[in-house]
Amino acid sequence: MGFQRNSFMITVALSFIFRFATACSNGQCRLLDECSSDGDCASGLYCFSCPEGFSGTRCVRSIITDQFKLLNNSLPFNKYAFLTTHNAYAIDNEPSHTGVPRFTFTNQEDSVTQQLNNGVRALMLDTYDFRGDVWLCHSFGGQCHDYTAFEPAIDTLKEIESFLSANPSEIVTLILEDYVQAPKGLTTVFTNARLMKYWFPLENMPKSGQDWPLVSDIVAKNQRLIVFTSIKSKEQSEGIAYQWNYMVENQYGDGGMHAGSCPNRAESSPLDDKSKSLVFVNYFESIPVKQPTCEHNSGDLINMLRTCYGAAGNRWSNFVAVDYYKRSEGGGAFQAVDTLNGKLLCGCDDIHACVAGSTSAACTS
Ligand SMILES: *[C@@H]1O[C@H](CO)[C@@H](O)[C@H](O)[C@H]1NC(C)=O
Numbered sequence: 502m503g504f505q506r507n508s509f510m511i512t513v514a515l516s517f518i519f520r521f522a523t524a525c526s527n528g529q530c531r532l533l534d535e536c537s538s539d540g541d542c543a544s545g546l547y548c549f550s551c552p553e554g555f556s557g558t559r560c561v562r563s564i565i566t567d568q569f570k571l572l573n574n575s576l577p578f579n580k581y582a583f584l585t586t587h588n589a590y591a592i593d594n595e596p597s598h599t600g601v602p603r604f605t606f607t608n609q610e611d612s613v614t615q616q617l618n619n620g621v622r623a624l625m626l627d628t629y630d631f632r633g634d635v636w637l638c639h640s641f642g643g644q645c646h647d648y649t650a651f652e653p654a655i656d657t658l659k660e661i662e663s664f665l666s667a668n669p670s671e672i673v674t675l676i677l678e679d680y681v682q683a684p685k686g687l688t689t690v691f692t693n694a695r696l697m698k699y700w701f702p703l704e705n706m707p708k709s710g711q712d713w714p715l716v717s718d719i720v721a722k723n724q725r726l727i728v729f730t731s732i733k734s735k736e737q738s739e740g741i742a743y744q745w746n747y748m749v750e751n752q753y754g755d756g757g758m759h760a761g762s763c764p765n766r767a768e769s770s771p772l773d774d775k776s777k778s779l780v781f782v783n784y785f786e787s788i789p790v791k792q793p794t795c796e797h798n799s800g801d802l803i804n805m806l807r808t809c810y811g812a813a814g815n816r817w818s819n820f821v822a823v824d825y826y827k828r829s830e831g832g833g834a835f836q837a838v839d840t841l842n843g844k845l846l847c848g849c850d851d852i853h854a855c856v857a858g859s860t861s862a863a864c865t866s
Pocket of ligand 1: 574855
């Protein structure tokens with residue numbers, strides 16, 4: 502009896518020791534290792550479940566590779582790729598600012614500050630006239646409503662201002678789906694958010710396919726906020742760039758997710774129009790659903806970027822816009838951007854292969 506109980510205890514003890522000796526923990530788990538909490542994963546990773554991609558919970562990426570820090574920033578702006586969040590403001594758990602419970606969908610899970618800190622460098626924002634101000638909102642019937650409004654634009658713009666002031670070498674691009682009709686409505690809210698001091702001037706944007714200014718020059722001049730609007734007349738009235746004068750863009754939503762085809766969205770010229778120096782690729786569902794997003798943001802996304810490369814006349818995209826940007830099967834949208842920067846900067850499949858003396862096998866050129 503006594504012996505049996507002792508041997509049982511020893512077996513239990515050994516199995517615990519064995520378990521902890523083999524499983525990782527305490528910040529030592531690497532990409533796709535099993536984990537039970539974020540703290541198990543090495544830095545730059547978090548503990549996530551994607552039943553479409555793997556069993557259990559595993560460490561997946563949560564942060565971009567900063568191409569300017571890994572290499573340098575001496576090339577034109579259009580030679581780099583940037584992670585972009587679709588409807589960056591439509592965030593889970595954003596409290597109601599109207600007093601009415603929100604009844605609409607979300608596209609992201611992190612605050613804008615967290616998105617920027619994790620390496621998002623372009624934000625898609627929907628701007629509306631609402632309650633005598635500019636708000637970020639989903640629309641219903643073309644209008645912002647109490648139950649679809651997320652927050653006053655100035656709140657988000659102030660987060661962007663804080664990030665730009667704390668990170669003096671980083672550039673943020675805003676893509677506005679703009680419904681603001683109030684005269685100088687956008688100019689007023691950007692001014693009030695103290696963002697005009699970072700404004701990248703319209704006259705420095707190439708209009709017929711030339712290279713953009715060097716990132717190092719943009720940083721030196723502190724013109725680190727690049728803003729595009731979807732309203733053409735605002736170039737004239739407010740000096741805000743009309744998006745499709747400067748970039749080509751594929752179809753957004755479900756229409757942009759058919760494998761093997763990369764059509765332009767209606768407002769954009771065909772993707773192979775090289776009089777536009779920037780290429781923008783959307784890859785997200787018309788109605789966001791969290792569960793399958795980890796799969797969309799992984800291999801499917803990279804395949805679409807290759808398809809769009811061909812459609813754009815052999816140009817890799819500069820912006821990749823996704824929903825729930827941290828959901829993936831491992832590398833996700835972060836790896837997709839690393840691949841784009843590798844292609845753009847040294848013709849390799851991963852930016853890490855561009856580092857002098859790299860032994861990375863990811864270079865096929
Ligand atoms: C910066 O990086 C690019 C891309 O890897 C490289 O071609 C260029 O020579 C580098 N420039 C400097 C000044 O190091």
